[in-house]
Structure formats: C-alpha cells, structure tokens
Amino acid sequence: MDTDAQPPVVLFVDDEPSILSALRRLVRPQGYRVLLASGGAEGLALLAQEPVDVVVSDMRMPEMDGAAFLEKVHQSFPQVGRILLTGYADIQTTVAAVNLGQIQRYIAKPWDDRELLGAIEDSISRRRLALQNQALLALTARQNEELAALNEDLTKRVRARTQELEQVNAMLERSFSEAQENFLLSIQVFSGLMELREGGLVGYSRQVADLARRSARHLGLSQRQQEDLHIAGLLHEIGKIGLPDSLLHKPVSVMNADDLARYRRHPLNGEAALLPLAELQHVARLVRWQHERIDGHGFPDGLSAEALPLDAQVLSAVSDYCSALSGRLAEQRYSPAQAVQLIRGGAGTRYEHDVVEALQKALAEAPQDQAHERHLGAHEIQPGMVLSRDLITPKGTLLLAAGHVFDARMVRQIREFANREGAKLTFSVRIDEEAAKASAPVGPETSTPQAA
Known part of the structure; x- marks a missing residue:
C-alpha cells in the first residue's frame, strides 16, 4: 500500500462525547481521517480493524484508564503513535503511562490547540516514516538476495585480482626499500669519501x-x-x-x-x-x-x-x-x-x-646488546644475514653500511671478489637465535670487523 496516497488516520479515545467532538473539529481542517472511541475496549477494537497512524487518549476513563489502554496499544500495535491527554492531578498515572505504554507525548488538559496539532503531526510523520522504512527494508532484502549471487562471482574475481595486486605491491615495496637503502648507502659512501680529505677523521x-x-x-x-x-x-x-x-x-x-x-x-x-x-x-x-x-x-x-x-x-x-x-x-x-x-x-x-x-x-645509553653478533668470513655469509657494523677499509672508506641485508646476488659477488683478489674480509652480522645455533664457530682470525 502506498502510505502517501492515504490520508492520515487519527483515533481519539475519551469517555466524554463533548471532548471527542472538540477534538474532531480541531483536526478536521488538517485533512485527517478521524476515528472516535468512548473507551479503551472500543479503541482496541477499532485498531484491530483500521490502519491507524496515531492514538490520542484521555487518562481518566472508566473500566480501562489511559495508561492501561496505551500499554495494550504498545504491546499489540507498537508502530502506532501514542499521545496522552492528562490533568495536572494525574502525574503518578502519567509516569506509569510513560513507562508502560511508551507514549511519545503527554499533553496537559486543557490542551493548547497548536501544541496538540503539532504533536499529532509529529507522530504521524514518525509513523509514516516507520512504514516507509519497512518497505525499504523489504525492498533492500529482495535486492540483497539478487545481488548475493552476483557478489559471489564478483568476490572471486576481486580476490584473484587482489592477490595479483598484492604481489605487485610487494614487488614495488621491495624495490622502493632497496632504492631507499641504496640511496642511504650512497650518502654514507659519499660521507666516507669526504673524510678522506686531508684533515678528515x-x-x-x-x-x-x-x-x-x-x-x-x-x-x-x-x-x-x-x-x-x-x-x-x-x-x-x-x-x-x-x-x-x-x-x-x-x-x-x-x-x-x-x-x-x-x-x-x-x-x-x-x-x-x-x-x-x-x-x-x-x-x-x-x-x-x-x-x-x-x-x-x-x-x-x-x-x-x-x-x-x-x-x-x-x-x-x-x-x-x-x-x-x-x-x-x-x-x-x-x-x-x-x-x-x-x-x-x-x-x-x-x-x-x-x-x-x-x-x-x-x-648515557648502554651499548647495544651484541649477544647474537657473529664475525664471519666472506664464505660464511648467507642470504638474509644483516650487517651489524659498518664495513670499512683501514683508510676509512665505507664498503657496506650497518643494517645492510645480504641477498643472494651480494653474497655471490662477495665470494667472487674474495676468491679473485685473495682478500680477507671480516663481516660482523646480526642473526637470530636459530641461525646463531646453526652458525659455525668463529675462528680467532675473524675477531676484528674490518676489511683488509
């Protein structure tokens, strides 16, 4: 049902006919459809038969007062708006109505016309909005079911594409990291070259x-x-x-x-x-x-x-x-x-x-813990090891900076250089506990971290 095409329905419940007539005259210019009930039982019967947007009930009524009536309305028709008309002497029962009936507004009698009309309009808006939300939720649920099948296939495609992108990103990150390391190494090498000037340290x-x-x-x-x-x-x-x-x-x-x-x-x-x-x-x-x-x-x-x-x-x-x-x-x-x-x-x-x-x-910092530092020769270096100290020549030229991670290419070049030149290179490396246990004992000739 298109709720916007139907006039709002207001149910007034009061045991005094004159009050009901006054309320009907008040809202007639608003274009509402008005239902009247002289008591709680009659009001519940109308609610069971008619689509009501808001109920306005008096507090003092015989057999079933407004608090008890609105409590039943809340239990059976929770989406219907609830407004209570109450006298100043009914504060305790008004509190009960608020707690039990979950009323949205209570208005003191004699009421102010503009206040009451505003409360009714607000309650109707909330009711219609709730119905619209229900319709949208139902529509969304249907659409979600239709999309679920499409998403399943799309998810598979996205997952495959994501894996490809992750691999590419990993390669780019490695390349960027290597570029940063090479940039810093270049700076360190240049710094070492400056110190070769006479007077340098x-x-x-x-x-x-x-x-x-x-x-x-x-x-x-x-x-x-x-x-x-x-x-x-x-x-x-x-x-x-x-x-x-x-x-x-x-x-x-x-x-x-x-x-x-x-x-x-x-x-x-x-x-x-x-x-x-x-x-x-x-x-x-x-x-x-x-x-x-x-x-x-x-x-x-x-x-x-x-x-x-x-x-x-x-x-x-x-x-x-x-x-x-x-x-x-x-x-x-x-x-x-x-x-x-x-x-x-x-x-x-x-x-x-x-x-x-x-x-x-x-x-004042304590020296860095070197419990897992090893001094290794050129043929003992393995990929993945990390240089723990700068590798420099006796003249102060930096060959490799501390923190350099050896890869297979560098290990191969170091070994080829050592074989070709007959140079004895000593590397201080930082390795984890498992690698430290597997490392060969270090000989006395590899105790000083410098390049010959």
Whole structure:
C-alpha cells in the first residue's frame, strides 16, 4: 500500500462525547481521517480493524484508564503513535503511562490547540516514516538476495585480482626499500669519501649522524625528523669540500678573520649542494642552520628562539660535542666529560635545555646488546644475514653500511671478489637465535670487523 496516497488516520479515545467532538473539529481542517472511541475496549477494537497512524487518549476513563489502554496499544500495535491527554492531578498515572505504554507525548488538559496539532503531526510523520522504512527494508532484502549471487562471482574475481595486486605491491615495496637503502648507502659512501680529505677523521660524520638520530629519539621528534637528522649528520660538512686543506687543519679557535669568513660560508655551500635533490630539501635546511643559536648570535641567518627548529638545534649540539672531542673547536681536544660540560654551558643561549638533556640521555645509553653478533668470513655469509657494523677499509672508506641485508646476488659477488683478489674480509652480522645455533664457530682470525 502506498502510505502517501492515504490520508492520515487519527483515533481519539475519551469517555466524554463533548471532548471527542472538540477534538474532531480541531483536526478536521488538517485533512485527517478521524476515528472516535468512548473507551479503551472500543479503541482496541477499532485498531484491530483500521490502519491507524496515531492514538490520542484521555487518562481518566472508566473500566480501562489511559495508561492501561496505551500499554495494550504498545504491546499489540507498537508502530502506532501514542499521545496522552492528562490533568495536572494525574502525574503518578502519567509516569506509569510513560513507562508502560511508551507514549511519545503527554499533553496537559486543557490542551493548547497548536501544541496538540503539532504533536499529532509529529507522530504521524514518525509513523509514516516507520512504514516507509519497512518497505525499504523489504525492498533492500529482495535486492540483497539478487545481488548475493552476483557478489559471489564478483568476490572471486576481486580476490584473484587482489592477490595479483598484492604481489605487485610487494614487488614495488621491495624495490622502493632497496632504492631507499641504496640511496642511504650512497650518502654514507659519499660521507666516507669526504673524510678522506686531508684533515678528515675516519667515522666522524657517522658518529655525528648516529648521535643526532638517538638524541632526536629522546627528544620525541618524528621518525621522519630522526631520519633527516641522520642524513644531515652524514652530510653536515659537505660545504667544506671547497675549503683548502690548510684550513681544514685549523681549529675554529685559531682561525683569523679571513679564515672565519671562508669557514662561515660552508653551511651555505652545503645547502646549495643539496637543494637540487628533492628528497633532501629539509636536510639542506638543517645543514644551513647547523651553526645557528637560539640567542640569535649564530650564522648565517641569525635565527633565534622559536625560529630555530629543534632538529636544527640537535644537529648543532651534537656536531659541537663531536667537534670538541676531535679537536675541531680548539687546539686542545676535550675529554667526553669536558665536551658534555661545554654543551651544558650552551643551554639557554645556543640550544634549548630539552635538546641538551636529550643529548645527555643519548650519550648515557648502554651499548647495544651484541649477544647474537657473529664475525664471519666472506664464505660464511648467507642470504638474509644483516650487517651489524659498518664495513670499512683501514683508510676509512665505507664498503657496506650497518643494517645492510645480504641477498643472494651480494653474497655471490662477495665470494667472487674474495676468491679473485685473495682478500680477507671480516663481516660482523646480526642473526637470530636459530641461525646463531646453526652458525659455525668463529675462528680467532675473524675477531676484528674490518676489511683488509
């Protein structure tokens, strides 16, 4: 049945004929079909015969009061709207009607015409909406049955296609991961080559990079910021490539005015060298700001306070600490304790206090557990093993970076190189417990992780 084509049906129940007449006159202009009942029993009989949208019942009626009547309506015809007309003295029975009959509205007598008409209209709307929802649910159920058969075949096709896409995605992820690893390895190799310059220190940049990343972790910086700081640590001295060897020898404390002017351009030169690489835009900024101070007395931009990001402050503090240890700041090399005191003295002027605390926490970290580290020769390396330490030549050239995962191709190339050149290579690898049990005992000649 199309409920919208039928006029709404309202049932009034009251034992007073004058009240029933007044109610009928009230709703007549609304175009409703009106049913009248003088008591609860008569009202229930009409409900059993007629499709009623809403019932309006008086509270005080003989034999069956409004609360009992509406309770029966709720039990037998739950979708019919229920409105109670009640006097002010009937509050307790009104509460009972609300609880038992689940009435939608109760209106005090004498009623306000607009309030009552509004309540009836709202109840009719709810009733019609419920009927429409039922029809839609039935239609949906039929449609779902028809779609189920189609979906079964479609599901099979989607499953097959999904498996294909998963395989492709896995290949792309592996390729992307390899590209990222190769990119980082290239940076590490380039960093090692820079340290071959006269005046360079083997492993200095990797020390800065590792300490900067660990400090950033203690500071709560994001994973991306930690990764950018690691790369910035590896490349923070790239701008010094153009400096003469004599200047690279000089600690900052003994540089003259001309030397300082040339030295202070290395952050700008470093940024310029990195800016063409889209992946290193923020790294380039960190390289530029490595000598900035929060008091505004740094260079090249004189940034201060909140204008100087925390990650740039981390790079500054770590590079100052490592420079103090290596003799790059002064002619006299600092001890670790003196270098820490130097950094603490810069808290509040060079770096935020939180940055200094994070650096101290990174320095205080216990050495990494190496219980499952093994030192293996070239012919003992197996695919899937992970390099636990950088593999470097005695001159400091990086061959493979820590974290590199050996695949079959690399294992084959290593063995061919060892056979061809007769070189003795020693690899420190990190393997799981099961692989550790299966590994052969390590001989005394493989106790030092370096390449000959």
